[in-house]
Amino acid sequence: MEDFKRALKLQIIEALSLQGMQPEEIDDDAPLFGDGLGLDSIDSLEMIVLLERNYGIKIEDPREGRRVFESIQVMADYIQANRKK
Amino acid sequence: MDLAAIMPASYSVNMLSPVYIRSARAICAQDTFGNNDLPGELTEATGNSLHYLHPDYSKYFTIMQLRRMSRVTRTGLVAAIESLADAGIKKPEAIITGTGKGSIYDTEKFIQNILEFHEGTLNPTPFIQSTYNSLNGLIGLQYGASCYNTTYVHRGFSLELALTDAMMLLQEGEIEQALVGCFEEISPEHYIIKQKLGAWKKEPVSCRELIASKTTGSIAGEGTFFFVVQKNKAGALAKLSGLRMLFEPTVAAVLDELTSLLKEHHLRREDIDLVILGYNGDVRHNHYYDAVLAASDTSTCIQCFKPACGEFDTAVGFAVWMAAWAAQRQQVFPSLTIRPAMKGPIKNIIIYNHYQAKDHVLYLLQQTED
Amino acid sequence: MRSVYVTGMGIISALGIGVTENRSALLAMQSGISHSSHLNSLLKDKLPAAEIKEDTATLHNLLRYPGQLFPNRLVSMAALAMEEALGETAYQPGMGKMGFINATSVGGMADVEDHYTELVDPSKSEAAINLLGDTLDCGHCTEELARHFHLARFIGTVSTACSSSANALMYGARLIRNGVLDGAICGGADTLTRFTLNGFNSLKNIDRNPCKPFDANRNGLNLGEGAAYLVLESEEMMYASGRKPLAVFSGFCNYNEAFHPTSPSPEGEGAYRAMKGAIEIAQLKTSDISYINAHGTATINNDIAEAIAMKKLFGENMPAFSSTKCYTGHTLAAAGAIEAIFSVFNIRHNELYPVLNFETPMPEIKLLPLTAVKEHTSIEHVLSNSFGFGGNNASLLFSKYA
Known part of the structure; x- marks a missing residue:
């Protein structure tokens, strides 16, 4: 799981063009949106693309996306439970 | 119907009050950004293109900011930041830009994504950034500047439409200063599109020999130019006294407009100290510049600018930057001289440029009066 | 001027x-x-x-x-x-x-x-x-x-x-x-x-x-x-x-709210300031406005932000409003001009066009758009809103030629 979370962080860094950010800088349990990493609605849409391309998970409603992207931990658990590839 | 009887006699058009250029910044292929100057030796084009010499963006932006910034929004925002800093302005009162192509890389990327992923779930960022006013939005966000904000996208008139807008805003009296800029980039794909339209030279050409070239086409370029314009002259580099746009005019019409511009400002042709011409080495369109050159007084200094920045929709931004500094420093860039000056101070400057012989513009810039 | x-x-x-x-x-x-x-x-x-x-x-x-x-x-x-x-x-x-x-x-x-x-x-x-x-x-x-x-x-x-x-x-x-x-x-x-x-x-x-x-x-x-x-x-x-006046283009305002690249601020600050600015240029009062052709794209963010802005500006004297995007779709760069023409229709013919497909009022705010055609009603001043990416808000005001 630790390796998976690190891989996921690298994917997020790439998908969101967070050039220069290291996976260690993203806390597993910190909120990705708002006061944590500071992501917003556009990032949420970018991560929906990431989930579909990398894991075959389709999310149609952006509001559902925001629940899944609460933190790296929540996201990793969700992907493990729902991944199609 | 006697129109003269209906139109009020006192009514006069085309009379926007002059504005002052408080600061000017340029980012292009040459090292113009660091010292706001042009080094003696021009950087050569590669493959008939002059590409950006990029500033170090990391010192301006955080990772979180950079994630939303495409190539040309970075140059744009950095040029805007330094222009405002030079002018000592914490928040612009209006943000107005002009661009022919906007963020062309993002437009291309989104077109490619649509094809590659068969209109499936697509990354929204290139779509958002392809919007022509995305840089304007980012500048507004950077400064928390809730104000007038607009973008003109008309090839060789883009910067002039933006400057005209700023001149009107200052005349309307609501604001004291405005941030005005233009930006452009060239991508490999867009180079090909333009190549098929005959825009570029088929043979490799050195920048130094561009103007003397005897073939069709020019060399591609890109550039970002930002200015703070203001109502009063305090600390200004130069005064922007007049601006004219002509669409597909004859040579005679260009010369008439030049005459009327000078007359309006009570200037004779021998009063013009510097003429900056948009020569781009394309033999099809040189005759316009030749005519303005021939109409200039023999004592007037004649310069060009496209050997430095290449040809693109808003290349004239380079000439405006150059003219503002010429008025301020009382110096011209020797590497861009076509005919040296025979006389003293640089008080009155004419810029004449056209884009693809369609969009013609004339500027009158003047030394700020004491 | x-x-x-x-x-x-x-x-x-x-x-x-x-x-x-x-x-x-x-x-x-x-x-x-x-x-x-x-x-x-x-x-x-x-x-x-x-x-x-x-x-x-x-x-x-x-x-x-x-x-x-x-x-x-x-x-x-x-x-x-x-x-x-x-x-x-x-x-x-x-x-x-x-x-x-x-x-x-x-x-x-x-x-x-x-x-x-x-x-x-x-x-x-x-x-x-x-x-x-x-x-x-x-x-x-x-x-x-x-x-x-x-x-x-x-x-x-x-x-x-x-x-x-x-x-x-x-x-x-x-x-x-x-x-x-x-x-x-x-x-x-x-x-x-x-x-x-x-x-x-x-x-x-x-x-x-x-x-x-x-x-x-x-x-x-x-x-x-x-x-x-x-x-x-x-x-x-x-x-x-020798052309005849169809309406007076009496007010306008461009106001960028500098909030987010694509989303309006939840309080609709940009929409509020754009509408207010247009009314001020025309030297009118909010109570002079007969109708608002809203931006009304029907996106989740726009409509509530725009409604909050209208409520803030007009208070209890809310003029009739609707959106015509449910007829023409969102025509992007053409929308402002298309809706300006519809505003001139409103003024010239003293009639208003309702929203379509409306069923349930927004729970956050008490504002009901027009849901039926209104004819033979005196329309003097019409506001037309157009809001875009980058926080770019524009509001236009058209008035009857007296």
């Missing part, structure tokens, strides 16, 4: 070609939103849109004088609207300086995107395709029209996403008020494209059903296509041209 009058209008949208067809559809509450047939997109059966019924060749052939106009969809649409706006008037130099301010968000993309791969392939070079490369520029359509309609004295193109033609109208009006021009034809045009359909779909704000402006269960916008131009003239030029 000089007054600015609307003396001509021309429009093409999914509701039809010309002002008469458009007004009839609005009065009959007939929407132009359905499934598109000309658009070359895999999404066209999934995502409804408001497409102009005619194909490009038909549109081009409908022109009275096609002349040398480039026969792509954008230019053909725009030229049809322009022919109607100009009518029989030939502007003579003695009448004053006439300008042309156009707006578009993606230029000739509709025709370019189908040939893009070939356009950027250096090994391929077919003259007809190569020429399309020039149409990607937003200025291309403007220059085609300027040349064809002899409007070359002062031309320009605006692109501020969904508020583009509202800003074009504002620029034209200000050029007249400042004495740079005596008249200006202003408006905008955008076609449906795969580019924009996929773009808005990537933002997940396209409704799979006809849109529901200001409804609690709204779920996004539908795209549309169209072109619209208004002839603006100073009083002096109006006398010289």
